[in-house]
Every structure is written in C-alpha cells, then in structure tokens.
Amino acid sequence: MSWVLGVDSGGSGLRFALGSTAPDGTAGVTTVAATASAEPLRTGPSGIDAGQLLARLLPAVDTLLAQAGVNTNTNTNTDMEAGSGPGVLSAVTIGAAGMATLGDGLRAELPAALAHSLGVRRLVLAADAVTAYAGALGQRPGAVVAAGTGMIALGTDLTGWRRADGWGHLLGDCGGGAWIGRAGLEAAMRAHDGRRGGSPALLSRMEEVFGPAPELPGLLYPRTDRPAVLASFAPEVARCAAGDPIAAGIVSTAARHIAEAAAAVCPPSGACEVALTGGLFGLGDPLLVPLRAELAGQLPHATTVSAAADPLGGALLIAGALAGDTLRLPHDARLLNVLTEQDG
Incomplete structure (x- = not known):
C-alpha cells in the first residue's frame, strides 16, 4: 500500500x-x-x-x-x-x-x-x-467548467491542455459569480439613476443587502475581497430572474459566456464530455436551464456529465x-x- x-x-x-x-x-x-x-x-x-x-x-x-x-x-x-x-x-x-x-x-x-x-x-x-478537471472526469478526454466567484474552462485530448478565461474579475471570468453580481448591481444603480436598462427589482434587493444605493461605491471599492463581495449578489440576481427580464437577461448572458468557454476548450474531434463543477451551479434552474440550451446549440456533439x-x-x-x-x-x-x- x-x-x-x-x-x-x-x-x-x-x-x-x-x-x-x-x-x-x-x-x-x-x-x-x-x-x-x-x-x-x-x-x-x-x-x-x-x-x-x-x-x-x-x-x-x-x-x-x-x-x-x-x-x-x-x-x-x-x-x-x-x-x-x-x-x-x-x-x-x-x-x-x-x-x-x-x-x-x-x-x-x-x-x-x-x-x-x-x-x-x-x-x-x-x-x-x-x-477540478481530474476530480470531475479523471484521466479521460473532455472539458470541465469550474465556476464559483470566477470562471475557467479547461479541456484536453490527453496530448495538451486548452484553457479559456479564468483571467480574473477585471479582465474576464465572464459568466462567473462576480460577473453576474457586478452586472446585477449595475442594473440596480441604473434603476436608481433612472437610466435605461435598470431593474427596480434588483435595486430593491441591493438596498436590502447593502444599504442605500449612493453608499455602495464607498462600501465596495476599498474592499480587498471585491470579487467575493460582487459574487455574493449573484444569488439575488438568480432569484429575481423568474419575474424580472433584466435579471433574466443577465443570467442568460452568463450562460452564453460559460458555454462559449466550454466550446473553446472541448477537444475538436469526436464526442466530448463536459462536466460542470463549482458553487455557481448551485444557483439552479435560473442558470442551468439557459446553460443547457446554450451548450446544446454551441456543442451539439457534447454530453454534459456530473462531476465525479x-x-x-x-x-x-x-x-x-x-x-x-x-x-x-x-x-x-x-x-x-x-x-x-x-x-x-
């Protein structure tokens, strides 16, 4: 042994x-x-x-x-x-x-x-x-999307690795928790200002979580854990998605970004297994339903599997x-x- x-x-x-x-x-x-x-x-x-x-x-x-x-x-x-x-x-x-x-x-x-x-x-x-890849798929070819606060996709045909995103909340991590949370907070601030694209529902949730809208920049910008703070609002965006078209659009766009990353790393030949791992997918159907549709459209030859x-x-x-x-x-x-x- x-x-x-x-x-x-x-x-x-x-x-x-x-x-x-x-x-x-x-x-x-x-x-x-x-x-x-x-x-x-x-x-x-x-x-x-x-x-x-x-x-x-x-x-x-x-x-x-x-x-x-x-x-x-x-x-x-x-x-x-x-x-x-x-x-x-x-x-x-x-x-x-x-x-x-x-x-x-x-x-x-x-x-x-x-x-x-x-x-x-x-x-x-x-x-x-x-x-995350090894935990999800072991040592067989395929692709894994790991999404939580950030988002990265990794794939291999066992001869080399293909990576997409994972560049952090300022340069990428598109579709990850911080991305969804930031987009939701922007929509809330737009509603506060009376600009197009604002969401009164997200504004209400933001003020319940963080306090008055004008105080948010002072609360957020000095934080060294800004990505985690932004990501903490992602569940609120998902909860609002059922009845708010702005929130639903944010989550749908996140699903498209995640599917694009998976498509970029999936081995180009033959069938491809795609595993989804990470806390972001705990958002449930508001994210998973549009994500399944995006994966089916962008990767018709792929099969989505559970992480082992x-x-x-x-x-x-x-x-x-x-x-x-x-x-x-x-x-x-x-x-x-x-x-x-x-x-x-």
Whole structure:
C-alpha cells in the first residue's frame, strides 16, 4: 500500500486529504482521512506564499497520518531531515488557485522543502482548474467548467491542455459569480439613476443587502475581497430572474459566456464530455436551464456529465496516479508541473 496526499488551496482556505493506493495504481485512491485550515494563503511578490503553505501542510500531514494510524517509525528522523529517506508519502499533489500565474514561489521552494521535511520524491504542483478537471472526469478526454466567484474552462485530448478565461474579475471570468453580481448591481444603480436598462427589482434587493444605493461605491471599492463581495449578489440576481427580464437577461448572458468557454476548450474531434463543477451551479434552474440550451446549440456533439468528485478528490487522484506511474494527464510547466526525484 502507498500513502498519497492531496491539497486543495483556494479562497476559502486549505483542505488536505490522505489517501491509500495499491503500489501499481490500478485500484485507484481511497480517501482515509481529511482536515482543513480556514484561512486562505497569502500572496506576495513571488506569488503564493510557500512558507505559509509549508507551515500549515506539515502539521496537517502529522494529523492525517495519526488519524490513519500510520506507523512512521520505519523512517528515521535522520533520513527525513537529510532528505535522503523514502518518507511515508509516495506522492503529493498541491492544487492551488492562481498556480498558473502566481505559482513561481511554490515551484522554486516546495520540491526541496518537501524532500527535506517529508522525504517526498514525487510532487505535482497543479492549477486548481486541473485538480477540478481530474476530480470531475479523471484521466479521460473532455472539458470541465469550474465556476464559483470566477470562471475557467479547461479541456484536453490527453496530448495538451486548452484553457479559456479564468483571467480574473477585471479582465474576464465572464459568466462567473462576480460577473453576474457586478452586472446585477449595475442594473440596480441604473434603476436608481433612472437610466435605461435598470431593474427596480434588483435595486430593491441591493438596498436590502447593502444599504442605500449612493453608499455602495464607498462600501465596495476599498474592499480587498471585491470579487467575493460582487459574487455574493449573484444569488439575488438568480432569484429575481423568474419575474424580472433584466435579471433574466443577465443570467442568460452568463450562460452564453460559460458555454462559449466550454466550446473553446472541448477537444475538436469526436464526442466530448463536459462536466460542470463549482458553487455557481448551485444557483439552479435560473442558470442551468439557459446553460443547457446554450451548450446544446454551441456543442451539439457534447454530453454534459456530473462531476465525479471535487478538486480535493482530483488532487488525490493525480497523486495516486503519479505514485503508480499511471499519470496520463498532460504535463505542463504551469498547469500541471510534475517533479520527481530524477528532476534533481
């Protein structure tokens, strides 16, 4: 039996899971224990803070191994500190939001640090969209749309990755929660001003949630978590969609953007499975009904499927495949960076 670790880092904090797998990787990964840390990781000049991640990861590993009853005495402290022992963990996958653009610090510091502290010789640093893909579809071709506060689509034919959007709330994330919320608040402010395109229904909901309309800019603009604040209004837009044409139009446009992203990354040949994952799809029928129609129109050869597991499950799956030398998902320097002992 091999022990593997999956890590999921995002805006809501860190989640860790310990899994067991057969040495050849053929039996998949069984989750044995899990724990979490609620505070998100900091980012600095070199991106995601590697030191902070290590400070939380190492105690979490101890906790998980203790929960699983794993005997670590076969690995001496001398070997672990020298980084020369095999360690208890056969492979680790760390999936992080922003890995593609903010992961330089992790890529530079984590391999040596984990080899030194845990004896880890097989490590994957992956964008959270990749772990979402692996959780949803495993290692088969297809496309995944991951939508929550933001929105990104990722697809593969197993020879390379195709990415669409995920560029943040200022440059993209079109159709995501922050996008829907911002559009709803704009429609509310238009109604407050008496401009065309305004929605009295959304204005009423906005003032119930945030207070008087003239005070909204002062409440919103100084916030460092603006995308999350904007996304918090998306459920209000969805609730208003049933009786308000402006709100319904916003949600329908979001569905079109999401389908466009899926169409951009779906493998061009043959049938394509498309999985939808993330909290945004909890908005239910106001979003899902127009989205199904858009997917049918833009991707008539595709089949929408349910995600098999979440991104933490995807991180474990990747770690298990790496431990068993069965990882088929395409390696990529920024999206799925595989580091093994022979890499130095």
